[in-house]
Amino acid sequence: MNSLQLLREAPGLDLFTDGELEVLDRVLVARAHKRGTLLVREGASVDAVTASMFLLLAGEVDVSTGRGANTVHLELLGPGAPFGMNGLIDHSPRGADCRAKTDVVTAELTRLVFDELVRSHTGVAAKFQHVIARQLAKDLRHLTALVQQAAAGDEDGLRRRLGMAG
Amino acid sequence: MVSENPAATLTLRLLPDADLEQAEQLAAVMTPEVLLAGDPVIEQGASSAGLWFVREGRLSVEVDGGAGPVQVATIEPGHWVGEVSLLNPGPASATVRAAEPCELWHLTPEALDQLRVDAPLVALDMLQTLSRDLVERIRATDHHLRDRLGVPHPEDAPTGWFGGALKRLFGAEGGPA
Numbered sequence: 001m002n003s004l005q006l007l008r009e010a011p012g013l014d015l016f017t018d019g020e021l022e023v024l025d026r027v028l029v030a031r032a033h034k035r036g037t038l039l040v041r042e043g044a045s046v047d048a049v050t051a052s053m054f055l056l057l058a059g060e061v062d063v064s065t066g067r068g069a070n071t072v073h074l075e076l077l078g079p080g081a082p083f084g085m086n087g088l089i090d091h092s093p094r095g096a097d098c099r100a101k102t103d104v105v106t107a108e109l110t111r112l113v114f115d116e117l118v119r120s121h122t123g124v125a126a127k128f129q130h131v132i133a134r135q136l137a138k139d140l141r142h143l144t145a146l147v148q149q150a151a152a153g154d155e156d157g158l159r160r161r162l163g164m165a166g
Numbered sequence: 167m168v169s170e171n172p173a174a175t176l177t178l179r180l181l182p183d184a185d186l187e188q189a190e191q192l193a194a195v196m197t198p199e200v201l202l203a204g205d206p207v208i209e210q211g212a213s214s215a216g217l218w219f220v221r222e223g224r225l226s227v228e229v230d231g232g233a234g235p236v237q238v239a240t241i242e243p244g245h246w247v248g249e250v251s252l253l254n255p256g257p258a259s260a261t262v263r264a265a266e267p268c269e270l271w272h273l274t275p276e277a278l279d280q281l282r283v284d285a286p287l288v289a290l291d292m293l294q295t296l297s298r299d300l301v302e303r304i305r306a307t308d309h310h311l312r313d314r315l316g317v318p319h320p321e322d323a324p325t326g327w328f329g330g331a332l333k334r335l336f337g338a339e340g341g342p343a
Contacts, residue, residue, distance in 0.1 A: 089301050
């Protein structure tokens with residue numbers, strides 16, 4: 001299946017018309033990765049010029065933080081979900097590991113290409129930014145629920161929910 | 167200090183790169199609302215959808231973690247609440263009410279969709295502002311969660327009002343409320 005077809009089928013991209021998805025397909029760089037591949041490494045620095053983010057087109061990506069017994073599995077992403085968004089927003093170091101849980105197909109968008117998209121197809125860029133902001137809001141809602149679970153005294157349940165050892 | 171021009175108020179933080187004409191395009195899709203002191207804007211746990219921009223007055227943000235409501239923040243003119251519910255509608259994580267008589271502007275998800283069609287550059291500018299704000303809040307929440315679980319921090323402590331609000335609510339070291 002080609003990348004345009006994957007973009008059409010990704011559930012999180014319903015904002016875009018078919019013509020807009022064709023524009024996206026021309027500027028995104030699609031790549032296939034094997035299960036277990038580390039796509040984004042926690043703490044990795046992000047260059048302001050060459051910074052990039054990713055859109056998951058197929059498969060599942062596990063978002064986690066920490067190491068060893070302290071590994072916290074924060075979220076499991078599916079097709080249509082963006083990740084590594086700070087590459088386009090504030091160039092801060094990567095906040096979590098993103099690892100392919102299955103064989104995956106990702107699409108990479110660099111800061112430079114996004115800036116060009118803003119100039120050439122402003123409406124498409126606005127929709128893409130909306131997809132990013134929507135995922136960030138979803139991430140914050142998820143994290144807030146985890147903090148509230150801890151505050152309610154259910155720390156053991158929280159550790160189980162996050163897949164932590166011990 | 168609030169500008170006399172309503173649209174100019176938006177350029178303070180929500181549209182930092184916009185000119186007055188672009189701010190007026192955003193103002194055109196927002197709905198003005200007037201509140202009396204004590205009036206609720208958002209109820210914790212209730213379904214909520216939309217962003218409220220404070221034009222005049224102050225809003226109080228309270229969170230009830232089970233031991234009664236705790237005021238965690240005050241929202242001043244030129245700032246806003248509800249960006250999470252604008253982008254990902256669902257139950258609100260805090261109660262927001264008018265601390266004094268307020269004039270707010272409400273932006274619904276439908277109005278944001280309309281703005282994206284009518285003025286994509288304005289929508290883009292605002293969504294980038296909201297994204298930066300959300301990243302900061304995610305970092306603060308992540309920092310707090312790491313404290314609770316004993317997971318090392320990869321970076322410095324969070325800054326901004328949201329990190330402070332979390333500390334006020336749950337304690338500096340993440341202890342139980």
